[in-house]
Amino acid sequence: MIQQHRPLYRALLISTCSIALFIAACKKPIAPPPPPPPPAPVAAKPTASLSADRTSIQKGESVRLTWTTTDAQNISIAPEVGAVTAQGSTTVTPADSASYTLTATGPGGSADASVRISVTPPPPPPVVEAPKPSMDELFLKEVRDAYFDYDKADIRADAREALGKTADFFRNYPQLRVTIEGHCDERGSTEYNLALGDRRASAVKQYLVSLGIPADRLSTVSYGKEKPFCMQSDEACYQQNRRGHFIQTK
Amino acid sequence: MPVKKTALLFFVLATQFLFHSSPLFAQDWFRTGTGLGNVEKPRIAVADFAARSSDPSAHAGLFTQIVRDDLSFSGIIELVSPSFYPAQVPSQPQELHFLTWTDPPLNANFVAFGNLTESPTEVVISAWLYDVRSSSTEAVVGKIYRGAPTDPQVRKFAHQFADEIINKLSGGLASIASTQIAFISARTGHKELWVMDYDGTNQRPLTSLKSISLTPRWAPDSSRIAFTCFASANSAISAQICMYSLDTGRIVSFARYRGTNSSPTWSPDGSQVMFSSSMQGSPALYVSDASGNRPKRLTYASNGADTSPAWNPKTAQTVAFISDRGGLPQLYLMNADGTDTQKLDLPDMGYVIDPSWSPNGQLLAFSWRRPSGNYDIYVMDVASRRIIELTRDAARNERPCWAPDGRHIVFESTRSGSRQIWTMLADGSQPHELTFTGHNESPNWSTK
Numbered sequence: 001m002i003q004q005h006r007p008l009y010r011a012l013l014i015s016t017c018s019i020a021l022f023i024a025a026c027k028k029p030i031a032p033p034p035p036p037p038p039p040a041p042v043a044a045k046p047t048a049s050l051s052a053d054r055t056s057i058q059k060g061e062s063v064r065l066t067w068t069t070t071d072a073q074n075i076s077i078a079p080e081v082g083a084v085t086a087q088g089s090t091t092v093t094p095a096d097s098a099s100y101t102l103t104a105t106g107p108g109g110s111a112d113a114s115v116r117i118s119v120t121p122p123p124p125p126p127v128v129e130a131p132k133p134s135m136d137e138l139f140l141k142e143v144r145d146a147y148f149d150y151d152k153a154d155i156r157a158d159a160r161e162a163l164g165k166t167a168d169f170f171r172n173y174p175q176l177r178v179t180i181e182g183h184c185d186e187r188g189s190t191e192y193n194l195a196l197g198d199r200r201a202s203a204v205k206q207y208l209v210s211l212g213i214p215a216d217r218l219s220t221v222s223y224g225k226e227k228p229f230c231m232q233s234d235e236a237c238y239q240q241n242r243r244g245h246f247i248q249t250k
Numbered sequence: 251m252p253v254k255k256t257a258l259l260f261f262v263l264a265t266q267f268l269f270h271s272s273p274l275f276a277q278d279w280f281r282t283g284t285g286l287g288n289v290e291k292p293r294i295a296v297a298d299f300a301a302r303s304s305d306p307s308a309h310a311g312l313f314t315q316i317v318r319d320d321l322s323f324s325g326i327i328e329l330v331s332p333s334f335y336p337a338q339v340p341s342q343p344q345e346l347h348f349l350t351w352t353d354p355p356l357n358a359n360f361v362a363f364g365n366l367t368e369s370p371t372e373v374v375i376s377a378w379l380y381d382v383r384s385s386s387t388e389a390v391v392g393k394i395y396r397g398a399p400t401d402p403q404v405r406k407f408a409h410q411f412a413d414e415i416i417n418k419l420s421g422g423l424a425s426i427a428s429t430q431i432a433f434i435s436a437r438t439g440h441k442e443l444w445v446m447d448y449d450g451t452n453q454r455p456l457t458s459l460k461s462i463s464l465t466p467r468w469a470p471d472s473s474r475i476a477f478t479c480f481a482s483a484n485s486a487i488s489a490q491i492c493m494y495s496l497d498t499g500r501i502v503s504f505a506r507y508r509g510t511n512s513s514p515t516w517s518p519d520g521s522q523v524m525f526s527s528s529m530q531g532s533p534a535l536y537v538s539d540a541s542g543n544r545p546k547r548l549t550y551a552s553n554g555a556d557t558s559p560a561w562n563p564k565t566a567q568t569v570a571f572i573s574d575r576g577g578l579p580q581l582y583l584m585n586a587d588g589t590d591t592q593k594l595d596l597p598d599m600g601y602v603i604d605p606s607w608s609p610n611g612q613l614l615a616f617s618w619r620r621p622s623g624n625y626d627i628y629v630m631d632v633a634s635r636r637i638i639e640l641t642r643d644a645a646r647n648e649r650p651c652w653a654p655d656g657r658h659i660v661f662e663s664t665r666s667g668s669r670q671i672w673t674m675l676a677d678g679s680q681p682h683e684l685t686f687t688g689h690n691e692s693p694n695w696s697t698k
Contacts, residue, residue: 048640064315118399179486187601188603189572189603190464190691191464191513191572191575192557192558194464194510195510195526195533195555197553198556199532199555202528202532221487221488221489222488222489222510223462223487227462249486
């Protein structure tokens with residue numbers, strides 16, 4: 001095998017040596033080595049390496065820097081740490097993002113190494129940090145029910161305002177489908193309230209359709225007085241129970 | 251005859267009080283002329299039935315008590331107080347001494363007596379009713395009942411014996427001792443369909459739908475109960491008509507429609523069901539076959555809801571219903587085909603709900619909340635439009651429903667602190683609470 005490739009081997013050797021001429025390291029094959037120089041008057045060039053156990057922290061956290069050097073006498077880390085021994089470790093708590101630089105200087109010159117620690121702001125308070133509100137939460141917050149007068153299924157002025165806001169929300173979420181529940185206070189009969197609740201739910205639906213919400217996104221159900229929001233026999237509670245209430249159709 | 255005249259006079263007076271708000275109105279309770287005062291009540295003694303068994307848990311006491319309760323409840327009989335009875339009472343006809351019972355203080359017209367022979371597997375009840383004022387030695391009623399020696403079976407036999415007596419003494423009027431009352435109870439946490447004996451015993455649920463059940467109505471043959479349920483139609487939940495079969499013990503099919511479908515009533519022949527539905531928009535009355543098919547719209551009020559239809563059980567011609575087409579919910583009449591609608595004007599404003607026909611088709615019971623007060627139960631003689639108030643100053647009283655004897659009304663009332671089911675005589679007397687547990691409403695008396 002070698003025999004067969006001898007010409008190629010030789011060509012490689014020659015080309016390697018010709019490149020080496022430029023750096024004067026390939027003189028050996030050409031000339032015999034000179035006599036060994038006297039014991040090194042020229043010192044070795046220092047080496048330096050620096051690492052951190054984490055390069056990204058939140059403000060207030062600490063990070064451990066670890067370094068090693070060789071052939072150096074003056075060794076320091078900046079900023080803030082200052083002079084250090086040839087090798088070791090320390091913890092730092094940078095207030096802001098910073099680059100730590102290890103500089104090692106010795107007779108043979110100097111070397112340096114850097115590591116960058118990025119500091120992110122601390123987490124905001126949980127409320128601010130909470131994930132984006134879910135559709136359920138948005139729905140609860142933005143969708144307004146319509147309230148009715150005693151024994152009436154007419155949309156009142158305050159209900160027009162509430163339903164306007166509700167319609168805005170529905171327009172922003174065109175995939176949303178809702179059920180309108182018609183509710184009544186406890187004063188009429190079960191049967192009459194089922195019918196009245198049906199009229200209320202239908203009135204709410206009609207009004208939303210008039211605001212441009214497609215009818216096929218809106219279904220209605222009457223619960224009459226069967227699912228009250230409160231149980232007291234007073235006008236405040238009666239008013240709570242006379243309403244068109246929205247729920248998401250899932 | 252003089253009795254009848256007096257009753258009529260009283261009736262007229264009562265009506266005048268109503269219309270003119272006489273001071274007397276505020277003090278007096280009204281009694282109707284619904285036929286109760288026209289019957290001179292026979293006095294009946296029910297002797298303790300003899301227990302022919304050494305078993306102390308035998309049923310003689312239970313049988314005697316239920317017969318007494320049934321007769322007393324009937325409203326047409328005066329029960330002779332047992333405290334006056336002789337020490338020795340008959341257990342069979344040979345032991346009956348007529349004079350013992352006809353003399354004061356008993357003054358009985360009739361005596362019921364008999365005996366129970368019990369073994370571990372069977373009870374045999376011999377029961378008689380004798381007319382102690384006649385010279386005949388023939389029993390008016392003589393019956394032998396055989397069956398399992400259990401409380402429910404003995405209870406049933408006692409109701410049957412009381413039925414026989416009431417039937418004989420009332421000249422063939424329907425007796426209610428074996429009837430049942432359907433109602434809605436929320437005692438399990440959900441409004442379910444329940445049923446009980448007419449005297450409040452044997453309360454048991456029929457459904458376990460765990461949703462909302464409302465407005466039960468017995469079919470004329472008492473084999474089914476139509477009611478309002480919440481169920482899915484076109485993938486959306488809404489009020490629907492549901493049908494419970496007592497023969498199979500389960501829900502049978504009834505067509506579902508979009509919108510709110512509620513408040514069923516039966517045609518007297520049981521072939522059709524009328525109900526309120528918003529399937530085409532505003533809640534209107536529809537009639538369908540008994541499975542809910544081929545619905546036909548009957549009412550077309552453009553503004554308002556029609557509901558609570560009550561089909562006249564006698565004439566089949568007329569339907570009473572509630573509509574708010576004029577503003578407040580009020581009472582209306584129409585022909586069963588939807589024609590000739592007329593409003594039944596009352597002498598005051600307020601809510602009118604819950605119409606219910608008497609079995610003879612002449613009287614309409616309903617709930618009325620006048621502007622000044624709470625819901626109370628009234629009866630209107632439809633031909634004359636005269637109105638009588640049956641309840642007063644006793645919290646909310648609603649949902650009257652007539653018993654098949656035409657002498658009793660079952661209703662719901664909050665007078666005991668929570669919503670419960672009560673019965674009373676159709677003149678408002680003898681109120682009697684049937685339910686005590688949880689919230690109970692919407693009673694409907696079986697037709698037989």
